[in-house]
Amino acid sequence: xxxxxxxxxxxxxxxxxxxxxxxxxxxxxxxxxxxxxxxxxxxxxxxxxxxxxxxxxxxxxxxxxxxxxxxxxxxxxxxxxxxxxxxxxxxxxxxxxxxxxxxxxxxxxxxxxxxxxxxxxxxxxxxxxxxxxxxxxxxxxxxxxxxxxxxxxxxxxxxxxxxxxxxxxxxxxxxxxxxxxxxxxxxxxxxxxxxxxxxxxxxxxxxxxxxxxxxxxxxxxxxxxxxxxxxxxxxxxxxxxxxxxxxxxxxxxxxxxxxxxxxxxxxxxxxxxxxxxxxxxxxxxxxxxxxxxxxxxxxxxxxxx
Numbered sequence: 680x681x682x683x684x685x686x687x688x689x690x691x692x693x694x695x696x697x698x699x700x701x702x703x704x705x706x707x708x709x710x711x712x713x714x715x716x717x718x719x720x721x722x723x724x725x726x727x728x729x730x731x732x733x734x735x736x737x738x739x740x741x742x743x744x745x746x747x748x749x750x751x752x753x754x755x756x757x758x759x760x761x762x763x764x765x766x767x768x769x770x771x772x773x774x775x776x777x778x779x780x781x782x783x784x785x786x787x788x789x790x791x792x793x794x795x796x797x798x799x800x801x802x803x804x805x806x807x808x809x810x811x812x813x814x815x816x817x818x819x820x821x822x823x824x825x826x827x828x829x830x831x832x833x834x835x836x837x838x839x840x841x842x843x844x845x846x847x848x849x850x851x852x853x854x855x856x857x858x859x860x861x862x863x864x865x866x867x868x869x870x871x872x873x874x875x876x877x878x879x880x881x882x883x884x885x886x887x888x889x890x891x892x893x894x895x896x897x898x899x900x901x902x903x904x905x906x907x908x909x910x911x912x913x914x915x916x917x918x919x920x921x922x923x924x925x926x927x928x929x930x931x932x933x934x935x936x937x938x939x940x941x942x943x944x945x946x947x948x949x950x951x952x953x954x955x956x957x958x959x960x961x962x963x964x965x966x967x968x969x970x971x972x973x974x975x976x977x978x979x980x981x982x983x984x
Contacts, residue, residue: 708806712798714842719806726806728774731843736774736807743808744783747776750876750908752951753915755780757835757872758943759933759952760919764788764834768866770822770854771840772799774807782815784944791833792817793825795840823853827862834868839876850877852974855892859971860899864920873900873918880912881905881960889914890966893959898968905956927955 704722728736739746772794879885900918
């Protein structure tokens, strides 16, 4: 849903060749909001959403539940820690990839999305099949402000919010600090889980962003897990209120049960669980904690470029 940097393996090369060989993209929508230049185009059977020229969302026109970026599938991992999810909040909408999947596969779950840009909400509804309903609601507001003001308790909070500057896409400062994570923890149920998408790698490109987020989350949550995507430079951080740390083998066992019971219908669910990085890179110990008074998220983008 949000900007990422692809790894040019065989799958991505095949996609690039296919797109290059196709006719020019058909632009179906373009507008400038207070936050982005927003563009929707159809190309090679895919609908693409870009903000300020950066690709945010991909969706197959033939099958709206496919064509998404890999990291979207890591947003299903909270079920490993809470098998009774009933309420979800997501900060950030984009083209609504996660919302479409949750609506299709977990129709009984109350899924609330908060998105700051009303034009993005309009685009998701008109061009990416986002449907409002009894269990799907979208609120136009700032994500942190909404969480702070709300008295609601959620089982899962998903965060996938980015903005742009001259260095590229970066996480809004106020959604990356110890204070923000403290507010989220206070709004989670006892078995609550937060899943947070970040652009970067565990070592090398933008690893300072990832390790600072990790250090900051571990200052608030008892356990934080790292799940690097295999086909893109995205890392999904899972933060839990559970004191005990679970091993990959234990998580795989839970994943098999969820699939066998039919609770999880994502075919690649077990593969995504196996992406867990059990050891933390050694340089993470040197990274700082981000606070409301000191959160140089965009400055971290200039390192390891």
